[in-house]
Amino acid sequence: MMADRVVPMVEIENVAKRYGGGQPVLGGFSLSVAKGEFVSLIGPSGCGKSTVLKLISGLTPPSAGSIRVDGMAPRDAREIVSYIFQDATLLPWRTVEQNVGLGLELEGVARPTREQKTASLLELVGLAHVAKSYPRQLSGGMKMRVSIARALATNPRLLLMDEPFAALDEMSRDRLNEEILRLQAEQKWTAVFVTHSVAEAIFLSTRIVVLAPNPGRVHAEFAVDLPVPRTAVLRDTPEFDALAVKVSHTLRSALTPEGAVVASR
Amino acid sequence: MKPGVKRQLVNAVNAAAVFVALLVLWQLVLWIFRVPSYMLPSPWAVARAFVDRFSSILIALEITSEESAGGLIASVLVGVLVALIFAQSRWVRRMLYPYTLLLQTVPIIAIAPLILMWVGAGTASVAVIAFIISLAPVIFNTTQGLISVDENLVHLFLMYNASPSQILFKLRLPHAVPSLFVGIRIASGISVIGAITGELYAGSSRVGVGGLGYSILYASSQLQTDYLFALVVAATVLGFAFFFLVMFLERYFLHNWHESARMADADSDS
Numbered sequence: 251m252m253a254d255r256v257v258p259m260v261e262i263e264n265v266a267k268r269y270g271g272g273q274p275v276l277g278g279f280s281l282s283v284a285k286g287e288f289v290s291l292i293g294p295s296g297c298g299k300s301t302v303l304k305l306i307s308g309l310t311p312p313s314a315g316s317i318r319v320d321g322m323a324p325r326d327a328r329e330i331v332s333y334i335f336q337d338a339t340l341l342p343w344r345t346v347e348q349n350v351g352l353g354l355e356l357e358g359v360a361r362p363t364r365e366q367k368t369a370s371l372l373e374l375v376g377l378a379h380v381a382k383s384y385p386r387q388l389s390g391g392m393k394m395r396v397s398i399a400r401a402l403a404t405n406p407r408l409l410l411m412d413e414p415f416a417a418l419d420e421m422s423r424d425r426l427n428e429e430i431l432r433l434q435a436e437q438k439w440t441a442v443f444v445t446h447s448v449a450e451a452i453f454l455s456t457r458i459v460v461l462a463p464n465p466g467r468v469h470a471e472f473a474v475d476l477p478v479p480r481t482a483v484l485r486d487t488p489e490f491d492a493l494a495v496k497v498s499h500t501l502r503s504a505l506t507p508e509g510a511v512v513a514s515r
Numbered sequence: 516m517k518p519g520v521k522r523q524l525v526n527a528v529n530a531a532a533v534f535v536a537l538l539v540l541w542q543l544v545l546w547i548f549r550v551p552s553y554m555l556p557s558p559w560a561v562a563r564a565f566v567d568r569f570s571s572i573l574i575a576l577e578i579t580s581e582e583s584a585g586g587l588i589a590s591v592l593v594g595v596l597v598a599l600i601f602a603q604s605r606w607v608r609r610m611l612y613p614y615t616l617l618l619q620t621v622p623i624i625a626i627a628p629l630i631l632m633w634v635g636a637g638t639a640s641v642a643v644i645a646f647i648i649s650l651a652p653v654i655f656n657t658t659q660g661l662i663s664v665d666e667n668l669v670h671l672f673l674m675y676n677a678s679p680s681q682i683l684f685k686l687r688l689p690h691a692v693p694s695l696f697v698g699i700r701i702a703s704g705i706s707v708i709g710a711i712t713g714e715l716y717a718g719s720s721r722v723g724v725g726g727l728g729y730s731i732l733y734a735s736s737q738l739q740t741d742y743l744f745a746l747v748v749a750a751t752v753l754g755f756a757f758f759f760l761v762m763f764l765e766r767y768f769l770h771n772w773h774e775s776a777r778m779a780d781a782d783s784d785s
Contacts (some may be wrong), residue, residue, distance in 0.1 A: 309670050333674045335667045342772045343689045356675040356685070384772045404675070 257321045259285045259408050259440040260306055265315030266465070267301055275301045277465030279315070285407075288434060288441045290451035290458045292497070294505050298466025299444040303410045306442065307333055319408065329357075332406035336413045338393035340385040346396050347372065347381040353404040371399040375429065391422035398426075402433065411443045415450070424482065427453050431480055448497045452490060453480060458497060462504040469504040472497055556741035564741035565748065571730070572749050579726035580753055582638050583710035586645025587757070590702055593646075594653025595695065601654070602661035602687060619651040623709060627716045641713035641726065648709035649702035653695070660694025661687045693773045696765040703757040711750060727753070 260283040267276040275298040283289050291299045304310045305317055308324030319327035332353075340349045351368045359367075372378045375395040385393055394414060401409060415423040427450060434441060445451050451458045455474050462469035476489060484490055538558045544550065545557055552560060565572065597615075601608050627644055634640035664687055672682050714728025725733070727750045734743035 307670075307674060309673060328674055328676055331674065333671065335671070337665075337667065339665065339667050339671055341668070341686070341689070343692075352671075353675045356672065356677045356681055386772060386774075 256284070258282045258318075259287070259320055260442065261316075261318040262302070262305070263316045265305065265312045265317060267298065267305060267310070267313050269310075274313070274465040276305075276312075277467055279467050281459060281468060283440060283442060285440050286438060288443065288454055288456045290443045290445055290455040291461060292445055292448065292451050292458060292501060293461030293466070293469070294463055294501070295446075296466075297461040297463035297504070299461060300412050301466065303333070303412050303442060303444060306408075307331060307410055327408075329404075330407040332401035332404060332409050334397055334401045334409065334411040334414045336416055338385070338390075338397040340393055340396055340400075342385050345382050345384055346377060346388070349385065349396055350399045350403055352400055357404065367403055368399075371403055374402075374433070375399045389422075390418050391426065394418065394422075394426060395429075398430070398433070402437065407439050409439050409441045411441065413444050413446065416446060423447075423450065424485075428480075428482060430454060435479060448494050448501065449485065452476070452493050452497065453485060460497065460500050460504055470500045472500075553738045553740050556744055560741040561744040561748070564739075565745040568742055568745065571724070572745060574724060575727045575730040575746065576749050576753060578638060579707070579710050579714065579728065579750070580756075582641040582713070582726060583645045583706040583753070583757070585642040586647075586709060587649055587699075587703055587706040589642070589646045590649040590653050590706065591695075591699055594650050594698065594702075595657055597654050598657035598661055598691070599683070599688075601658040602683070608658070615651055615654050618647060618654075623648045623712055627713055630713075631716055636717050638717075638726075641710050641717050641728075644713035645706040645709035648712075649706040652701040652705070653698040656694045656698030656701075657691055660691030663694075664690050693769060696761070696769070700758065700761050700765070703761045704754055707750065707754045707757055 260281065262279060262281045265276055265279045266274055267279075268274040279298070279302070281289075281302070291302060293299055301310070305312055306319060306324055308319075308328065317324050320330060341352065344352070347365070347368045350371055351364045354364045354367060369378070369381070372381050375398060377392060377395055377399065380388060380392065385396070388396070397414070415426055418426065430441075431454060441454075443451070443454060452474055458472040458474060459468055460470040460472070461467065472493065474493065476484060476487075476493070541555075541558055545555060556564070601611065623644060626647075630643055630647075631640050634643050668686060668690075669682065672686055677685070710726065711728035711731070714726040715732055717725075717729065727746055731743055731746050731750075734740070734746060
C-alpha cells in the first residue's frame with residue numbers, strides 16, 4: 251500500500267484496551283493511516299471508536315500492543331495533533347478569538363503572531379464578524395466552526411475528530427463536511443474521523459473502516475474512490491448511493507454476533 | 516432593556532405595598548391587643564428612634580460593617596487558597612473535608628467566648644468570628660467549581676501540552692468563578708450575622724459605644740425597645756447592602772458569559 255520507508259501517520263498494532271477490570275473495549279486492533287489519508291471509523295456504539303482516538307492522542311494508554319504517531323509515542327506527538335470533540339468545548343469566559351488562540355497561547359506564541367493567525371483562521375471558517383462575541387451568543391454550527399479553527403491554529407498534521415457534527419442539524423452538518431474537505435485540500439493534514447453517519451463517512455473519507463463490537467476490532471474496510479474535489483452534488487450520484495448501501499450492509503453485519511452472519515441480498 | 520426596567524419598577528412597587536401593609540398590621544396589633552410600648556413599640560416610635568439616635572446607629576453600623584467586611588474578605592482570600600489546595604487531589608480533599616465541615620457545624624455562639632479569650636475583646640476578635648462563620652461556604656463552593664470542569668476541556672488542555680499551573684489558572688480557576696460568587700453571596704449574609712453574634716460577647720471599650728450587636732444588647736438592658744428595633748432595622752440594611760454589593764460585583768465580572776449574571780441583554784447580540 252505504501253513504500254516501506256514512508257512512516258505512516260498512525261500505526262496501531264495489535265492493541266487491546268480495557269478500562270479498570272471491565273470488559274475489553276478493544277482487542278487485537280490494528281490500523282495504519284498513511285499521511286494525507288482521511289480515514290473514517292464507523293461502527294455500532296460500544297465498539298471503541300472514541301477509544302481509538304483517545305489512544306492515538308495518548309490521553310489513555312493501551313493495555314497491550316503499540317501505537318506510533320508519525321514514528322513517535324502518542325504523548326510526544328501532541329504538537330502535531332489536534333483533537334476536535336463532539337461538543338465544541340469552548341471556554342465560555344473567552345471571546346471567539348481568544349478561544350481560537352487558546353492553543354497558541356498555551357504553547358507560548360507571542361500575542362501579535364497569535365492575533366494574526368487567529369484572524370486569518372476566523373476568516374477561513376467565515377467567522378471574522380463574531381471574533382469579539384462570546385460562545386453563548388453563537389449557534390451550534392458556529393461554535394463547531396470556532397472549535398475547528400482552534401484545532402487548526404496550531405498547524406496540526408493529524409486531526410482527530412470524535413463525531414464533531416453529531417449534535418448539529420443536517421444542513422449545518424453537510425455544510426461543515428464540505429468545509430472540512432476544503433480545509434483539508436488546502437492544508438493537507440491527515441484525518442481520523444469518528445462518525446455514526448454512513449453518508450458523512452463516504453463524503454469525507456478516502457477510506458472507511460467499519461468496526462465490530464465486543465471487543466472492538468476492524469470488521470471491514472472500504473476504499474472510497476469517488477472523485478475529488480468533492481462537492482455537494484456528489485451525494486446525489488449513483489456511485490455514492492451504491493457505496494452507501496454496501497457500507498450500511500457491512501455495518502449491520504458488524505452488529506450480528508461474531509459478525510458471522512452476513513446479510514444476504 | 517425597557518421592559519426589564521418596567522418589570523423592576525413593578526416589583527419595587529409591589530414590595531413597597533407589602534411593606535406598608537405590614538406596618539398597618541403592626542399598628543393594628545398594637546391597638547387591638549394594647550401591647551405596652553416596651554414590649555413592642557409602634558412603627559412610628561421606631562422611626563423616631565432611628566432619626567433621633569441616627570448618629571449612634573451610624574457609629575454602630577460602621578463598626579459592624581468593618582468587622583464583617585474584614586471577616587468576609589479574609590474568608591474569601593483564605594477560602595480560595597484552601598479550595599486551590601483541595602482541588603489538587605482527591606486525597607487531600609478526603610483528609611481535610613471533615614474539618615471544613617466542622618467549621619460549619621460548630622455553633623459559633625459556643626466558640627465565640629473562646630475566640631474572645633484567645634484574640635482579646637474588641638473588633639479583631641469579632642472579625643475573626645465573622646471570618647470563621649463565612650469560611651466554609653467559600654471553600655465548599657469554590658472547590659466544587661474547581662473540580663467540576665468538563666473532562667474534555669482538561670483533555671483539550673493536555674493536547675496542547677498545558678502545564679498543571681496553566682490548567683489551574685486558565686481553566687479551573689475561571690471555571691470556578693461563578694461558584695466562588697455563590698459562596699461569597701452566602702458568606703456575605705452570614706458574615707454580618709457572625710459579626711453581630713460576636714459583638715454580643717465582645718462588649719465595648721466605651722460604655723454605650725459599640726457595634727450593632729453590642730448596641731442591641733445595651734438597648735435591651737435599658738428596655739429601649741424602640742431603639743432596639745431601629746438597630747435591628749440597621750442590621751437588616753447592612754445585610755442587604757452586603758448582598759447587593761456582591762451581586763453587583765458578580766454581574767460586573769460574569770455578565771459577558773455566565774447565565775447567573777445575565778440580564779435582559781438579548782438585544783446586544785446580532
